[in-house]
Amino acid sequence: MRRSFALALLFAFATLGWSQQRPAITGIAFVRVYASDAAASADFYGKTLGFSSSKDGKVTRYPVNDLQWIEVTPLPSPAPASRLEAVGFMTRDARALESYLKAHSVEIVDPLRKGRFSVRDPEGNLIVFVQQVKGAAVPPAVPATAVSRRMIHAGLVVKDPAAENRFYREILGFRPYWHGGMNDTTTSWVSQQVPDGSDWLEYMLNVSPNATLKQIGVMDHMSLGVAHMNDAIAALERNHCEGPNCTAAKTGRDGKVQVNLYDPDLTRVEMMEFEPVEKPCCSEFTAKHPTEQEPR
Template sequence: MKRALAVAFLIAAGTFGWSQQRPAITGIAFVRVYASDAASSAKFYGKTLGFSSSKDGTITRYPVNDSQWIEVAPLPSPAPPTRLEAVGFMTRDARALASYLKAHSVEIVDPLHKGRFSVRDPEGNLIVFVQEVKGAAVGPAVPSTAVSHRLIHSGFVVKDRAKEDRFYHDLLGFRPYWHGGRNDTTTDWVSQQVPEGSDWLEYMLNISPDATLKQIGVSDHMSLGVKHMSDAIAGLERNHCEGPNCSASKSGRDGKVQLNLYDPDLTRVEMMEFEPAGKPCCSEFTAKHPTEHESR
């Protein structure tokens, strides 16, 4: 009798544990930014970066590939201090992930609807989880003018790393990828990969509370992956990119070649090669690099 009760207890415990497992989070689905001028924003994302667009109510969507996209929303009034409104991550089971987060006392701010729901992280950033489906409501095909076909990371200002780590690392399972700083003795950037993929979220640390919109736009950013920066620069030239930034590539502190553009509202769109061309400062990479065609 005691053995039967023990077996029953183990089965029940196993079932409970299984029900609390976190569903897979496989990559970035989208980044949503605000725009104060729709025409100027369309010129940047549609012409300079070469993406096609579709409308979803007030939001303009620019597909990057068949499962990732950029969203541009009208700037509200009064204007918020950042132009980054939301970051979306893909999950293999949105319903189960919503249940998992609720079980861990995370408030669902937008309930599950059409395969997506949203929460706010400990610092108030809007995080959307999207059911992973190829071509999920992305819209038109990506044209040949597009300078990239992969979103590889997004970053935003983080004030309390330990608090954010409890959410992204402990609860959601994000994994260290790389960290570094403006010099070898400080940590200004912490890259945390999604648990079941190679896309990452970048903590932007040590940002002044009096930062200007341009300084916040440097931190609250998105990154488009490219295999060879020379090809991206050639694409920008074909798309009639204007200004010195259009060809100003450089090697970042992580050893990866990058190029920084800014949309009309000063949100940074960083173009970055998938793999480092040189040795990174500060720390080694601790996980695989993204690729041009990510398998999920």
């Protein structure tokens, strides 16, 4: 009898531990930005970047591939300091992940509904978790005019990286990918890769509390991955991209070639090659690089 009770107790503890295992988080699902001018925003994301769109209420969605998309929603009044409203991550089990976060005392802002729920990270950023699906997550199909078919990271202004690490690394299981800065002695960018994929979230550090909208737009950004930047620049040219930024390729401090564009509300949309072309500054990469197509 005593042995049976002990085995039952052991099983209960084992079951509890199993039930609180974190479900897989496989990558970025979407980035949602605000738009003050719907027509100008549609011109940038639809024509310059070459994505098709669909509407879901007030939100316009631009699929990047079957599992990733960009969301654009009207700018509220009063306008917030940042034009980036939310970052979404894919999970293989949204219901189990919601339970896991509750068990770790993370407040659920929007409970699970239609395959997604949301929380706020320690700095108040809206983070959405989306149930991964088979087939296209949102319509329509990605056209040949698209400059990229892969979103590889998003960046957020971060004031307290230690607090953010407790959430992203200790609870969610994100892992270091690379860190660097404008010089070799100051860390201004810290990349945290999702636990079950190669996409990452970039902490943008050392940002002035009096930063302008343009400066915040540089920091709160999204990044589209490309294999060869020359092909992306050629696609921009075919899409009639205007201005010097359309061809201003440069190698970043991480050794990767990039081109930076800005939407009408000054949110930066970075295009970045998947792999570095030269040795990075400041630190070595500590995880695999993204690719154009990955198993999820």
